[in-house]
Amino acid sequence: AQSVSQHNHHVILSEAASLELGCNYSYGGTVNLFWYVQYPGQHLQLLLKYFSGDPLVKGIKGFEAEFIKSKFSFNLRKPSVQWSDTAEYFCAISLNTGGFKTIFGAGTRLFVKA
Amino acid sequence: DAGITQSPRHKVTETGTPVTLRCHQTENHRYMYWYRQDPGHGLRLIHYSYGVKDTDKGEVSDGYSVSRSKTEDFLLTLESATSSQTSVYFCAISESSSPKNIQYFGAGTRLSVL
Numbered sequence: 001a002q003s004v005s006q007h008n009h010h011v012i013l014s015e016a017a018s019l020e021l022g023c024n025y026s027y028g029g030t031v032n033l034f035w036y037v038q039y040p041g042q043h044l045q046l047l048l049k050y051f052s053g054d055p056l057v058k059g060i061k062g063f064e065a066e067f068i069k070s071k072f073s074f075n076l077r078k079p080s081v082q083w084s085d086t087a088e089y090f091c092a093i094s095l096n097t098g099g100f101k102t103i104f105g106a107g108t109r110l111f112v113k114a
Numbered sequence: 115d116a117g118i119t120q121s122p123r124h125k126v127t128e129t130g131t132p133v134t135l136r137c138h139q140t141e142n143h144r145y146m147y148w149y150r151q152d153p154g155h156g157l158r159l160i161h162y163s164y165g166v167k168d169t170d171k172g173e174v175s176d177g178y179s180v181s182r183s184k185t186e187d188f189l190l191t192l193e194s195a196t197s198s199q200t201s202v203y204f205c206a207i208s209e210s211s212s213p214k215n216i217q218y219f220g221a222g223t224r225l226s227v228l
Contacts, residue, residue: 009154032214043118044157044204044219051214090156094213101172102217104149104157 002027004091004105012111013081021076021108023091033074034092034102035065044090050074061085083114117141118220120205126226133192135223137205139185145208146188147217148172148180150201157204163188164211195227 007022025031035047048059055067065076074091091105117140127133137146145164149157149172159172161180169180177199179191192199205220 004156006156034216036219043221044206046216049214049216094215101159101162106154106156 002093002095002103004093004103006089006091006105006108008108009106010109010111012113014113015083016080017112019076019078019081019085019110021089021091021110023074023076023105024072025074025091025093025103026072027093027095029095031093031095033065033067034094035059035063035074035076036090036092036104037087038090038107039087047076047089081110081112083112086110086112118205118207118218120203120220120223122223123221124224126228127195128228129196130194133195133225133227135190135203135205135225137188137190137220139188139207141207141209141218142185143207143209143218144185145211145215146182147206147208148178148188148190149204149206150174150199151204151222152201160190160203195225197227199225200227201225 003026005024033050036044037047038044050057050067058064063078088107088109090107092102094102119138121136147162148160151157158174160178163169163182181189203223206217208215208217
């Protein structure tokens with residue numbers, strides 16, 4: 001079955017540190033890739049997405065992610081985090097042959113120390 | 115923000131009692147979803163709907179039923195709540211069935227079953 005793995009469940013960083021959150025998926029075919037973010041007390045919202053083309057995609061708030069097909073990975077990065085980036089981050093995939101259902105990873109809780 | 119309202123936002127109930135959670139949307143989107151969010155599991159799909167009176171099961175549907183009598187409302191019912199159903203429940207909507215579809219989420223309902 002298809003799945004999404006997020007390697008780090010909890011990450012603690014100081015402000016201005018660089019961030020990289022890992023995401024790997026298991027599926028041999030074409031996938032659509034998403035990162036969603038859930039700020040404390042808020043609903044999930046889309047951070048960025050990749051469907052095709054340039055494997056480096058940029059999202060809101062200075063986030064970017066790189067799709068590496070050979071590694072089945074879609075890691076999220078930010079050069080310099082801020083306290084306001086404290087949130088839970090979810091990687092997700094949908095399959096072009098699997099209808100419209102989305103498969104989510106377990107999430108990574110990021111805490112940024114001021 | 116997408117017009118999605120979940121009610122109630124918080125609920126405490128006792129084992130064996132029935133519970134109904136409501137999701138109301140003002141976007142006229144055809145597709146609606148119920149997820150549960152648990153630590154270490156991320157979001158898991160309970161049920162989804164692809165139109166009025168058209169619903170189907172997700173990966174964790176046991177113990178849950180749904181109904182959709184109007185485009186704007188999607189109800190999730192726990193017929194006899196159990197402690198294992200203590201969770202945060204999210205409703206989501208999407209416009210189409212495309213796998214490239216972005217889902218928009220409600221604020222969530224925190225349910226505690228004692």
